[in-house]
Structures are given as structure tokens and as C-alpha cells.
Amino acid sequence: MKGKNFFLQIPLFEGLPEENLSLLRKIAQEKRYPAKTLVFSEGDEATGFYVVISGRVKIFKVSASGKEQILHIFGPGEPFGEVAVFAGMNFPAYAQTLEESHLLYFPRKDFVRLIEQEPSLALNMLAVLSRRLRQFAAMIEALALKEVSERLAAYLLLLAERQGRELVELEINKGQLASLLGTTPETISRVFTRLAREGYVEMEGRRIHLRAKEALQELAAGLRRL
Amino acid sequence: MKGKNFFLQIPLFEGLPEENLSLLRKIAQEKRYPAKTLVFSEGDEATGFYVVISGRVKIFKVSASGKEQILHIFGPGEPFGEVAVFAGMNFPAYAQTLEESHLLYFPRKDFVRLIEQEPSLALNMLAVLSRRLRQFAAMIEALALKEVSERLAAYLLLLAERQGRELVELEINKGQLASLLGTTPETISRVFTRLAREGYVEMEGRRIHLRAKEALQELAAGLRRL
Numbered sequence: 001m002k003g004k005n006f007f008l009q010i011p012l013f014e015g016l017p018e019e020n021l022s023l024l025r026k027i028a029q030e031k032r033y034p035a036k037t038l039v040f041s042e043g044d045e046a047t048g049f050y051v052v053i054s055g056r057v058k059i060f061k062v063s064a065s066g067k068e069q070i071l072h073i074f075g076p077g078e079p080f081g082e083v084a085v086f087a088g089m090n091f092p093a094y095a096q097t098l099e100e101s102h103l104l105y106f107p108r109k110d111f112v113r114l115i116e117q118e119p120s121l122a123l124n125m126l127a128v129l130s131r132r133l134r135q136f137a138a139m140i141e142a143l144a145l146k147e148v149s150e151r152l153a154a155y156l157l158l159l160a161e162r163q164g165r166e167l168v169e170l171e172i173n174k175g176q177l178a179s180l181l182g183t184t185p186e187t188i189s190r191v192f193t194r195l196a197r198e199g200y201v202e203m204e205g206r207r208i209h210l211r212a213k214e215a216l217q218e219l220a221a222g223l224r225r226l
Numbered sequence: 227m228k229g230k231n232f233f234l235q236i237p238l239f240e241g242l243p244e245e246n247l248s249l250l251r252k253i254a255q256e257k258r259y260p261a262k263t264l265v266f267s268e269g270d271e272a273t274g275f276y277v278v279i280s281g282r283v284k285i286f287k288v289s290a291s292g293k294e295q296i297l298h299i300f301g302p303g304e305p306f307g308e309v310a311v312f313a314g315m316n317f318p319a320y321a322q323t324l325e326e327s328h329l330l331y332f333p334r335k336d337f338v339r340l341i342e343q344e345p346s347l348a349l350n351m352l353a354v355l356s357r358r359l360r361q362f363a364a365m366i367e368a369l370a371l372k373e374v375s376e377r378l379a380a381y382l383l384l385l386a387e388r389q390g391r392e393l394v395e396l397e398i399n400k401g402q403l404a405s406l407l408g409t410t411p412e413t414i415s416r417v418f419t420r421l422a423r424e425g426y427v428e429m430e431g432r433r434i435h436l437r438a439k440e441a442l443q444e445l446a447a448g449l450r451r452l
Contacts, residue, residue, distance in 0.1 A: 143373065151447050
């Protein structure tokens with residue numbers, strides 16, 4: 001089965017002990033679909049979930065006026081339908097292949113039986129998902145912080161251009177600036193401190209000297225990191 | 227128990243049916259710790275996980291030279307130690323209260339027994355975590371895309387400044403530009419298309435007219451959305 005080694009590359013199962021993986025392999029069914037084939041429809045009973053081995057699958061809703069709204073496109077290694085299956089709901093959207101696709105199908109009733117026989121599978125999957133959630137949360141935090149330094153640099157350059165000089169005056173307080181840039185005053189303060197420490201700016205209350213305009217521009221463009 | 231209604235505000239348990247929640251409530255123990263109290267140490271057997279009711283808890287490692295490295299700070303509603311508990315490992319780090327803290331403690335052996343008796347609890351928790359993972363992935367995608375449009379705007383302004391005019395010439399191809407801005411050529415193309423459609427720029431192969439410089443500056447500063 002092509003899917004056998006493939007199991008090691010599925011993030012949903014990453015780090016599961018071999019005895020758990022072999023149970024999952026036993027219940028998995030390989031399915032092949034031509035391009036543009038409906039895998040399931042909105043409202044269908046969620047009798048099993050899928051993992052893409054190859055190909056791509058789009059998940060979409062259809063509005064009352066018949067307009068299609070794509071929610072996700074999933075590719076190799078990614079599961080779909082699993083939330084509905086775990087929660088015991090009906091599928092909340094349609095799934096259709098975009099190209100010829102090779103999928104693994106995990107029937108719900110077999111999966112539930114496995115968990116009843118072997119609770120360690122559930123615990124280990126909870127561990128996998130909790131760990132990924134932690135990683136994602138860290139990634140969101142890093143992206144948000146990076147974003148704030150880029151935006152603040154761009155905002156200071158915008159002020160310099162508007163005020164016609166490199167000694168700019170903040171017209172609003174830190175709280176207002178934070179809400180303007182979609183972040184918190186604490187984050188703004190942290191970024192200002194680092195900008196000053198690394199020589200981009202010199203601060204004097206609300207007056208800010210832009211000491212390295214070109215470097216600030218590169219920061220705003222993401223070509224340089226704080 | 228103060229923690230009783232509090233259960234509804236714990237994202238780890240969000241949307242669990244009442245019968246699952248009442249099982250969890252039965253095994254939860256309330257614990258109160260003064261500020262700066264060690265909750266567990268690195269290497270301790272993970273005999274249970276915690277959810278913060280009030281206060282704050284820092285998770286940290288200590289380097290060989292004795293330097294403390296903070297990994298996370300958790301506040302109300304947030305779980306900690308659950309990855310180690312689900313995976314049946316020892317705790318990989320220290321946990322210490324930063325201020326007086328009120329915690330819920332879920333002993334591992336009781337939690338495992340619950341899952342054995344009631345596999346629906348495991349399935350529903352898998353659904354909760356899968357759903358949150360989906361939401362986090364969507365947030366990362368949105369942040370990354372927003373970031374790319376900000377960066378591309380800032381990069382075009384940087385080129386305009388360097389080249390001394392508002393008709394700029396890309397000196398590199400789209401693939402190189404993508405890697406410079408830390409994204410993919412497809413995303414760069416998508417953002418260029420939207421910039422052109424919304425009148426920020428006019429494209430002529432590698433020559434780009436900046437049609438709305440002030441608006442591009444606001445885009446770069448995150449004051450305006452694409």
C-alpha cells in the first residue's frame with residue numbers, strides 16, 4: 001500500500017507510536033477519484049474522514065444564489081472532514097477533487113471502535129493536536145510581532161513624508177497608535193525600544209528622529225529584521 | 227466551586243456536551259498557589275495537567291549556566307502541561323506562578339479512566355482541538371497574506387525612492403522578489419493583481435507605475451487593507 005509509509009508524513013498522526021499507527025493503517029481505505037469528483041456533500045452524515053495522499057481537494061459552500069464559496073484547498077498530508085467526524089455531526093460543506101486525487105478514508109465506526117479498544121490512541125492524538133496548537137500559537141505570535149515592527153516603520157516613514165522632515169512628531173498617544181496599527185500599547189513600546197536600541201530612531205517623548213531612513217524602509221519592506 | 231461556570235470559558239473544552247463537562251468537573255481539583263511557587267519541575271512525571279482560573283504561570287527551562295529561558299506565560303482559561311500528560315511523558319520544563327494563582331488540576335489517571343469509560347469525551351476533545359487548529363491555520367494564512375501586501379507596498383516605495391521616480395522598474399524577477407519578501411511567486415502575483423485592480427499601481431511587464439503613493443504608504447503601515 002502506497003499509503004503505508006505515507007502515514008509517517010501525516011501531521012495529524014505525527015509522533016504516534018508504531019502500535020497506534022498500525023491500528024490506523026488497518027482501518028484506512030485507499031480511494032482514487034478523477035478530477036472534479038464530489039467526495040461528499042453538505043449535510044451528508046459524516047461517516048468517515050479523509051487524508052489526501054496526492055492531488056488536491058476543495059472544500060466549499062454554495063450560497064442561496066448558487067455562488068460557490070471556497071473555504072479551503074487541501075493537498076498531500078492534510079486531513080479533511082475530521083472535525084465533523086470527531087464531533088459526530090453532518091458535513092458542514094461540500095468536498096470536491098480539483099485534480100485526480102488519491103485519498104485515505106477512515107470510517108468513523110472503525111475509528112470509534114479503535115478508540116474504545118485502545119484509549120492510548122485517543123490520548124496520543126490529543127497530544128499531537130495539542131502540540132501543533134502550541135506551535136501554531138507561537139507562529140501567530142511571531143507573525144504578529146514581525147508585522148508590528150514592519151508597520152510601525154512604515155508609519156514613521158509616512159509621518160516623515162507628511163511632515164516633510166526626519167524629525168517627526170507623533171500626533172497621537174501610544175494607545176491610539178496601537179489601536180491604529182491593530183496591536184497593543186505594550187507591543188508598540190517593545191518595538192519602539194528595540195528600534196531605539198538598534199539605532200533606527202532616537203526618541204525624545206513624542207518627537208522621534210529617524211536616524212536610518214533607508215534601514216527603516218528595508219524594515220518596512222520585510223528585507224531586514226528587527 | 228468557582229471553577230464550575232468557569233469550565234464554559236476554557237477553550238480546550240469549548241463546545242463539549244454537558245455530559246462530558248460534568249465528568250471533567252468531577253475529576254478537577256482546585257489548587258491555590260502563592261506568587262513565585264513552583265508548580266512542577268522539568269523531568270517530573272506528568273501526573274496531571276492544569277488550567278489557569280486566575281493568576282499567571284510561567285513555563286521555563288534553565289540552561290546549563292543557570293540562565294532562565296521563558297517559553298510561555300499562561301493566564302486565565304489556558305491549559306498547561308497537557309501535551310506531556312496526553313503523551314504520557316515527563317514534564318519537559320518548569321512551571322512557576324508569577325502571581326497568586328488559582329488553578330484547576332486534572333489528574334492523569336482519572337482523565338485516562340474517563341476516556342476509557344466514555345470514548346465520546348476523547349472524540350469530542352479531538353473535535354475541539356481539530357477545530358481550533360483549523361481556525362489557527364486560517365489566522366496564520368490571513369496574517370501572512372496581509373503581511374505580504376504590506377511588504378510589497380513598502381518594497382515598491384523603497385524602489386521609488388532609490389530610482390527617484392514613481393515609474394519603478396523591478397530589477398529582479400517574480401521568483402526572486404518572492405524569496406526576498408519571504409513568500410511564494412503565486413502570492414506575489416495575487417497581491418500584484420489586486421494592487422492593479424484597486425488602482426494602486428499600473429503594470430507594464432517589469433515597469434510599475436505607482437498611481438497612489440500615499441495610499442501605498444498607508445497600506446505599508448497597515449492603516450489601509452487591500
